[in-house]
Amino acid sequence: MITLEHVYWLSGLMMAGVAIVNATDKTNPRRINNTAFWGIYAITFLVGTHLPDLVNGFLVIGMVLFASVRGLGQGKRESATLEERNASANRWGNKLFIPALAIPLVTVAGTIIFKRISFNGSPVVDLKQVTVISLALATLIALSIGMAMLRPPVFAPIREARRLLDAVGWAAVLPQMLAALGALFAVAGVGTVVSGLAQRWIPLDNSVVVILTYTLGMAIFTMIMGNAFAAFPVMTAGIGLPLIVHRFGGDPTVMAAIGMLSGFCGTLMTPMAANFNIVPSALLELPDENAVIKVQIPTALLLLAANVLLMNLFVFPR
Amino acid sequence: MWLVLPVIGLLEHAGLKERARSLVAGLRGASTSRILLAYFAVRQITAALGLTSLGGHPQMVRPLIAPMAEGAAENRYGALPDKVRNRIRAHSAAVDNVALFFGEDIFIAIGSILLIKGFLDQNGIHVEPTDLAVWAIPTAICAFVIHCTRLFLLDRSLAAELEREKAEE
DSSP states (O other), rough: OOOHHHHHHHHHHHHHHHHHHHHHHHOOHHHHHHHHHHHHHHHHHHGGSOOOOOHHHHHHHHHHHHHHTTTOOOOOSSSSOHHHHHHHHHGGGGGGHHHHHHHHHHHHHHEEEEEEOOOOTEEBGGGGHHHHHHHHHHHHHOOOOOHHOOOOOTTHHHHHHHHHHHHHHGGGHHHHHHHHHHHHHHTHHHHHHHHHHHHHOOTTTSHHHHHHHHHHHHHHHHHHOOOHHHHHHHHHHIIIIIIIIIITTTOOHHHHHHHHHHHHHHHTTTTSSSHHHHHHHHHOOOTTTTHHHHHHHHHHHHHHHHHHHHHHHHSSSS | OOOGHHHHHHHHHHHHHHHHHHHHHHTTOHHHHHHHHHHHHHHHHHHHHHHHHOIIIIIIIIIIHHHHHHHHHHHHHHSOOOOHHHHHHHHHHHHHHHHHHHHHTTTSHHHHHHHHHHHHHTTTTOOHHHHHTTTHHHHHHHHHHHHHHHHHHHHHHHHHHHHHHHHHH
């Protein structure tokens, strides 16, 4: 059976390749830092599941040190010039879209097919991680199509991956680290403190105030934790169930559905949700890492207001 | 997620972004607003059908959507100042997020719905995943109306910003 572990191995091999390309790049003045950073990242992917948590923790701290002490550098862009790319674009035309579009299409096909087939009675892939595994397989297929079509040097894909990953830089590991921080907040009991404060200081004998506290609380708490999934149990146990459902007789389905979506409004506004907000800024080479959040804030606030309104209209049966 | 980078990088090296741009140049009536509106609609509808992997920043936005949105603006106004170009890119990334977040919850087997159901079950309240999905629809419609109105106004706002930039020179 193919599991997430195999996807990690593949990612680890790619990171190791990126580290090696960096090590041999004399145009990058900080190449030792880059090599160490991506090399340690490769180790966490390849053997991280077999290492004690403490060792993994030290590996991550090591990455932070290499990224912050003198920082990561970038080699001279060894990629093609604009003229070369234009000429190549004219030569290949719309065929260039084939491998690119193969990624989403094969991923979707994989998620559908893997759920239906089995080998000797057991599934071919770990069904809990079917999307990630399908995406990994889809990238391999797309890469094969691209290699067969373009016939570049064998190491071209890893050199190009290096170019893109160095553009992203330290933001690449931010999602996991912030997820760990969010989990730490949860263990530390930030949630109980927040709902305790709300119950103590906010006049919760009015249903409109309770709904406002719950929806805005979901958004704000999601902004702190970076993840609506972490905020939902806390806010719902602290305010949603005891007050909206039990005291005022609200419908738990409506409350939970719109409550979660209020949390998503918070996700749009926080750098803690790094994989949605900070990594894309780095990928698109934007100078302001908060540029995506700034664009999203007006939509998030209007939509949060819409959620408050919707919950007031529909949560109490008439 | 990083695994897509080798093939995307390879295709970029072969001129994928440039091709996406020139494809837009051939479309009459293409504009930044219209391209982002079309992507928003496709992304939200496919996410609502559970096809959340038909998108994403490394595989769709960076190599295809952002170059197309930039290319449409270049067709109309010529070379873009960095400030305007970066604003178009940020909007391209935001479309992917907003459409995904407020589309996927309409699909009953998505993580957030399973989490809600699991949590409420533990507290002795039993709800149907289909009902939860149905109650995600009003917010999804609001998200569509709000964000698409903003995207619709984006062309005009970009034109105004370009005028200002020119006046400053």
